[in-house]
Amino acid sequence: MDELRLNKVFAGFLSAGLLIMAGVQIAHVLVPDQQLAENSYVIEVPEATDVADAAPQDTGPEPILALLASADVAAGEKLAKKCTACHVFEAGGANKVGPALWSIVNKAKASADGFAYSAALAEFGGTWDYQSLNAFLAKPKAYISGTKMNFAGLKKPEDRANMVAWLRTMADSQAPLPTAEDIAAESGS
Numbered sequence: 605m606d607e608l609r610l611n612k613v614f615a616g617f618l619s620a621g622l623l624i625m626a627g628v629q630i631a632h633v634l635v636p637d638q639q640l641a642e643n644s645y646v647i648e649v650p651e652a653t654d655v656a657d658a659a660p661q662d663t664g665p666e667p668i669l670a671l672l673a674s675a676d677v678a679a680g681e682k683l684a685k686k687c688t689a690c691h692v693f694e695a696g697g698a699n700k701v702g703p704a705l706w707s708i709v710n711k712a713k714a715s716a717d718g719f720a721y722s723a724a725l726a727e728f729g730g731t732w733d734y735q736s737l738n739a740f741l742a743k744p745k746a747y748i749s750g751t752k753m754n755f756a757g758l759k760k761p762e763d764r765a766n767m768v769a770w771l772r773t774m775a776d777s778q779a780p781l782p783t784a785e786d787i788a789a790e791s792g793s
């Protein structure tokens with residue numbers, strides 16, 4: 605093969621290469637790499653805060669200690685009509701569907717003589733202090749899961765405060781009202 609021919613072959617390869625490169629560039633121009641401003645499929649994911657808002661509140665009932673001193677005892681007595689289908693509050697009262705509740709404030713939980721408590725309440729422990737009464741009366745089954753007290757609960761903190769203030773009067777000796785420190789500790793928790 606003479607030199608001229610060899611050159612032609614090289615030139616051929618060269619121009620073929622150039623053509624391919626040019627082709628690629630042209631392809632890029634014709635079909636640009638597209639960056640979409642938005643995803644073509646938008647998947648709605650609610651923001652974390654929305655989910656938290658929708659979730660049931662498990663922060664516990666609103667505190668009532670600060671309300672007790674000025675609570676309306678007579679209103680509490682009226683509210684007790686919601687309980688008397690199952691409870692007797694008077695001194696020496698008998699157990700009914702629920703246990704007798706005379707002197708219940710600060711009494712040991714599940715300690716009414718002769719009442720067949722659920723295992724859940726029998727094993728719960730502690731006394732019926734103001735805070736546990738508040739939690740139980742707000743939503744019995746949330747505070748003691750498995751309790752057999754079938755009562756939805758008193759939603760309003762004022763109602764619970766009035767109720768507990770009246771329960772406090774239904775006793776041999778009235779439990780002391782919460783101190784300023786008790787109130788501060790409750791709202792801080």
Ligand code: HEC
Nearest residue numbers: 687690701702703713714715721722725751752753754755
């Ligand atoms: C439908 C019947 C029913 C109603 C209404 C009801 N209770 Fe009860 N209550 C019960 C039963 C049953 C128990 C025992 C629960 C257990 O053993 O788990 C109980 C337990 C209690 C206890 C715990 C007593 C203890 O000895 O440990 C308190 C306090 C109480 N009830 C207060 C109230 C108050 C206040 C109301 C009204 C706002 C009320 N209950 C409404 C049936 C009822």
